[in-house]
Amino acid sequence: MDDLYRDNILDHFTNPRNRGLLENPDIEFADDNPLCGDHLHFTMKVDENDRVVEVGWEGQGCAISQASASMMSEHIIGKTLDEIRGMTKRDVLDLLGIELGAVRIKCALLSLKVIKAGAYGLDGLPGDEEI
Amino acid sequence: MCSSEIQSPLDAEAIRADFPVLGREARPGVPLVYLDNAATSQKPRPVIEAIEHFYSHYNANVHRGIHALSEEATIAYEGARDKIAAFINASSRKEVIFTRGTTEGINLVASTWGRANIGPGDVILTTQMEHHSNLVPWQLLAQEKGAELRFIPATQEGELDLSGLDDLLDGPVKIVAVMHVSNVLGTINPIKQIIDKAHQAGAVVLIDGAQSVPHMPIDVQELGMDFLAFSGHKMLGPTGIGVLYGRRELLEEMPPYMGGGDMIRRVELSHSEWNELPWKFEAGTPNIAGGIGLGVAVEYLSRIGMEKILAHEQELTAYALERLSEVPGLKVYGPPAEKKCGVASFCIEGLHPHDMAQLLDAEGVAVRAGHHCAQPLHMVLGAPATTRASFYLYNLPGEVDALIEAIYKAKARFSL
Ligand SMILES: Cc1ncc(COP(=O)(O)O)c(C=O)c1O
Numbered sequence: 001m002d003d004l005y006r007d008n009i010l011d012h013f014t015n016p017r018n019r020g021l022l023e024n025p026d027i028e029f030a031d032d033n034p035l036c037g038d039h040l041h042f043t044m045k046v047d048e049n050d051r052v053v054e055v056g057w058e059g060q061g062c063a064i065s066q067a068s069a070s071m072m073s074e075h076i077i078g079k080t081l082d083e084i085r086g087m088t089k090r091d092v093l094d095l096l097g098i099e100l101g102a103v104r105i106k107c108a109l110l111s112l113k114v115i116k117a118g119a120y121g122l123d124g125l126p127g128d129e130e131i
Numbered sequence: 132m133c134s135s136e137i138q139s140p141l142d143a144e145a146i147r148a149d150f151p152v153l154g155r156e157a158r159p160g161v162p163l164v165y166l167d168n169a170a171t172s173q174k175p176r177p178v179i180e181a182i183e184h185f186y187s188h189y190n191a192n193v194h195r196g197i198h199a200l201s202e203e204a205t206i207a208y209e210g211a212r213d214k215i216a217a218f219i220n221a222s223s224r225k226e227v228i229f230t231r232g233t234t235e236g237i238n239l240v241a242s243t244w245g246r247a248n249i250g251p252g253d254v255i256l257t258t259q260m261e262h263h264s265n266l267v268p269w270q271l272l273a274q275e276k277g278a279e280l281r282f283i284p285a286t287q288e289g290e291l292d293l294s295g296l297d298d299l300l301d302g303p304v305k306i307v308a309v310m311h312v313s314n315v316l317g318t319i320n321p322i323k324q325i326i327d328k329a330h331q332a333g334a335v336v337l338i339d340g341a342q343s344v345p346h347m348p349i350d351v352q353e354l355g356m357d358f359l360a361f362s363g364h365k366m367l368g369p370t371g372i373g374v375l376y377g378r379r380e381l382l383e384e385m386p387p388y389m390g391g392g393d394m395i396r397r398v399e400l401s402h403s404e405w406n407e408l409p410w411k412f413e414a415g416t417p418n419i420a421g422g423i424g425l426g427v428a429v430e431y432l433s434r435i436g437m438e439k440i441l442a443h444e445q446e447l448t449a450y451a452l453e454r455l456s457e458v459p460g461l462k463v464y465g466p467p468a469e470k471k472c473g474v475a476s477f478c479i480e481g482l483h484p485h486d487m488a489q490l491l492d493a494e495g496v497a498v499r500a501g502h503h504c505a506q507p508l509h510m511v512l513g514a515p516a517t518t519r520a521s522f523y524l525y526n527l528p529g530e531v532d533a534l535i536e537a538i539y540k541a542k543a544r545f546s547l
Contacts, residue, residue: 004489005544014546036485036501037515060515062485063545107485 004098005063013063018073022056027081029118033110035103038065040114042073050081064100065107071095072111084119087112132453134528139446140439147525149175149431157495164496164530169314169342169474169503169521171364174428178367181427185420193419194393194410208419211426212409218429219359220350221376225408228375228382229422233341234264236360236375237308239412240337241268243385244358245306248335251277254304256334258283258291259511260318263504265308265339283309283325285511289316289465293324300332307336311343315503315517316465317448317474319343326355335381341365345523346444346472348437351376363421368428372421375412382408389414432524440524444473447522451475451531458538460547464512476503476517479538482545484518490541491518496534 025043032039038061045054055073059066075095076084092112093099100108147153152173157163165173185207191200193208209224216224230236245268249255255269259282273280281299284292291309300307307329311322322338329336337358343349344359345366351359356376363372377385387394387405391414396404405411432440449468455461455477464476478484484500491498500518502509509515520534 005486010545036483037506037509038485062483064486104485104489 004100004104006097009063009067009096009098012067012070016066016070018055018057018070020056021058022054025056027118027121029114031110031114031117033061033065033106035106036062036065038062038107038110040065040069040110042069042111042114042118044076044115044118046081052076052079052081052084061110062107064096064104065110068092068096068108069111069114072115076115081119084115087116132450134450134532137446137450137528139443139528141435141443141524143443143525143527146435147527149177150525151176151179153525157492157497161493161495162533164494164533166520166522166526166530166534167497167499168523168526169317169365169519170499171370172345172367172523173525174369174424175367175431177431178369178424178427182369182420182424185423190420192416204419207423207426208417211422214426214429215374218349218433219344219374219376220352222352223379226351226376226379226382228377228409228412229417230360230373230375231371231418232362232364232373233262233339233360234362236358236373237265237337237339238268239375239388240358240360240377241272243388243412244335244381245269245272246276247384247386249273249276249278249305252303253278254281254302255279255306255308256281256283256299256304256329257308258310258320259285260289260291260313260315260320260508261308261310261505262314262339262341263506264341265310265337266507269308278305285508287512289313289318289508289512290470291318291320291325293321296325296328300328300334304329304332304334307334308339309336310339310341312346312472313465313474313505313508314342315474315505315508315519316476317342317471317521318466319347319470319472323354330355342474343472345432346437347441357381363425363428366425366428367431368425369418369421372418372425374425379408382412387414388412391415393417435524441472443524444522444526445469445471447526447528447531448473448475450528451520451522451534454531454535455538458535458542460542461538464514464517473522474519475521476519478514478517479542479547481547482541484516486545487518487538487541490544491534491537494533494537494540496520496530496537498534 022043027044030041040059189203340361344361359376364370394414488500
C-alpha cells in the first residue's frame, strides 16, 4: 500500500510541473471530485493543427490527484486533441506506475476527466463514458 | 499521560471478544485498529446471531400471516420496537417508527410534516454544522414551498454560536432542525437550550441523533424532543434500519409518507384510511431482521450502560487529543474533550487527509478522510477536508497509540 507513494509520485506532488494558469488559453476546463474535494483547473494552448503546445494548471487535493495532474500536464504536450480524446484510464495508471482501488482511482482520473472534457470542448464527456 | 494510565469504567478488552470483526487483521500480519465508528459501528455476536436466527428459524412476513412463523416474527419485530421505545424513554411504542436510517427519518418529517405545515415565507432554522442529510431535505422543502432557510452559525472552534438565537427565532419559524452531536468534530450541542427556546418561539424541533443516540443516554421526554432520527448501523445494529421518534400528537396529525400495504386501515378505489401509529408510516414489508437486530443491539448497549459508554469514549477522546497535540504540525479541529464525544478530527499541512488515511490504512488503522458529508462546516473550519478518528465502546487506549505511531510514519513518508 505504501508503494502508492512512490518517489515519482511524491516528486510530482512536491514539485508540480506546469503549475500556473495560462493567459488567454484556447482550452480551459475545471472540475471537482465531490468525494474528497480534489479540484483541478486546466488551461491549454493549441497550434493550428490542434496540437497542444502549452499547458498550465492549478489545483488542490491529495498527492495522487495532484501528481496525476502534474504528470498529465507533461504528457499531453505535443499531443493532438484527437489523441487526447482517445486517452484512457490505462494511460493515467501507466503514467503513475501504480494500480488503485475503486475509491482512490477517482483521485487519479480527475486530471484525465478535466483534460478530455476540455478537448471535447463540452461541459462534460460525450455520453456516459466511463473513465 | 500514557495509555496504561487511562481509567475506563468499561472492560473494553472483554467487550471486544463479542465482536468477531475485531479479531481479524486488516491484512496479513497487520492488526486492525478500527477507528471509523462514526461512519458505522461493528456488530457484536448477539446481533449477528439474532439475524441468523430469524432467517434460519422463523423467517416470515409480519402483521399478516395467520401461522406460527408469522406470529413469531411479528412478536420479535414488535418486541424490538418496545425495546427501542424504552431505550430512548418514549412515552409510547407508537412513537417509534422504523425507517432505513437517519436520512430517511429526516426526509419523512420534511415530506410529511414539512409539506403540511410549511408555507411561503415560513422559516426553517438549521445550522452550519449539519450533515448533508439534515440540510438537503430542508433545501428541497424550502424550494418547493418558497420558505426561508436560516442557519445558526458555527464558530471556527466547532461550536454553535447561540448568541443570535433569539433573532434567528424571530418571525414565522416553523421548524428547527439541529444535530445533537457533530459527526465531524464530536461537538455535543446544547440541544436542551435550543429545544426550549424553539418551543417558546412556537417552533417544532427535529434532532439528528445519528451521533448521539449510539453514544450517550437519551431521554426524549426529558429533553422535550418533537422528532429524533437515528440509524441502527452506528449503534451496533445492522444497516438498513433506523428509527424516527416523533411525539404522538405530531405523528397523528401528519399525512403518511409512502403509500402501500401495511400503512392502511381500509382501502377503496378512490381513497383510503390510514392505519394507526406507528404503521401509518411503515408502508410495505419492513426490514424485519434489521428491526430485530437493532432490538438486540439496544439491549446489548443498555446492559453495558450508556453512561459508562460515554465516559469511556470521553476518556479515549481526551487521551487522543492530548497525544495528537504532541504531533508537530498537526492541527486538531473542534472543542476540547469535555465538550465532545468520541471524535478526533485533524489535519497536517502538506499531507492531504486522503493521503493520510491511505497511509494509516497501510498500518491497519481505519479512519475516515474527507468532508464527512458536511461541506458547509468545512468551509467554516477553513479546511476542505479532515481526517477523523472516531471511537466506540470497544476501542482501547493502545489503539490511540497505534494511531499516533502511524501518523508519525505517514509524516515521515511525506518528509514532513
Ligand atoms: C450526524 C449524522 N446525520 C445523519 C447521518 C446519516 O445517517 P444514515 O446514512 O445512516 O442515514 C449521519 C451518518 O453519517 C450522521 O453522522
